[in-house]
Amino acid sequence: MGRAKITMEPISDPKKRKFTFNIRNENMIQKARQLATLCDINVPMILYSDDQETPQIFSPDHDQLKRLIDVYKRTGPEGIKYYALSDYYTDRKIKIEEELVKAKKKNLEAKFPSWFDFLDNCTEAGLRKFAEGLEKKNH
Template identity: 25%
Template sequence: MVRRKTEMKRIENATSRQVTFSKRRNGLLKKAFELSVLCDAEVALIIFSNKGRLYEFSSSSINKTVEKYQRKAKELGIDSIAVQVQENLQHLKEEAVSMSKKIEQLDVSKRQLLGDCLESCSINELHQIEETLEQSLSNIRSRKDQLFKEKIKQLKEEERALVEENAKLREKCEKQSRLLSTTLQVVHREISDVNTELFIGRPPER
């Protein structure tokens, strides 16, 4: 049976949400333990459920690990980095929302150009759609005329090449015809020179 990919959004059903939380929490705690043992890493994990219940794991002391993190964060300026990351995320979210709106507008515009979703359009909007369609038709006709002209030019060039080829073949045929006529005349003369008299009886003695 193929396992379906879980959609990353909040589970609306409370029972399913609690079951998923328990399974994922236990799996996360197990992975944290394995990481600390296999890699000899100092790991601290803190989880709060949606009801505020605390779950934690630490390979040593969670308080010491948190203090160590705070000292390291202060040294590296992680607070300012976190703020910058948060700002970047907010900017990306705004861009995503803006792009989503643009895509929706383009989809509506496409439907309107196809003759759908026109009920909510005003007179001015319908006039703009009409002008857009007329401009599109003008561009299409212009492109079609250009393709026709290019095709006609191509056919004329092919016709010229065929005429030249036909002229060469005609000249070749005429040469072969003249040669054949000359050959027949020579053969006819040779046949005429042959003695074709008929003798009855014994041939005369010489």
């Protein structure tokens, strides 16, 4: 069986809050290291709590972190793409709608074919005969 869900609200006991922060902080740094190793990317992370005097910085390459901060300062917040949870659902909805349109088109083509494969290899005389047959059915 799974663990009980934790309600997302601030922990009132300062001792428990600090303990939880330290545990989750270590886990975040471990995940950042794994992501950096597995994907061969630089994963800088700045963690700051009101209890700390200075922010905790994690980066395998401090020069890369400085370059990233400089790029951020030059481009500004409007140059950085933020991807929120609502963006994820919007993108997912668009993708599902596109798949639905394709499926509807495929079903329509299966139900009412617009082209017969045997016409691809037909001679001109055969095509004329087929057209005459269609005309006879329309009258």
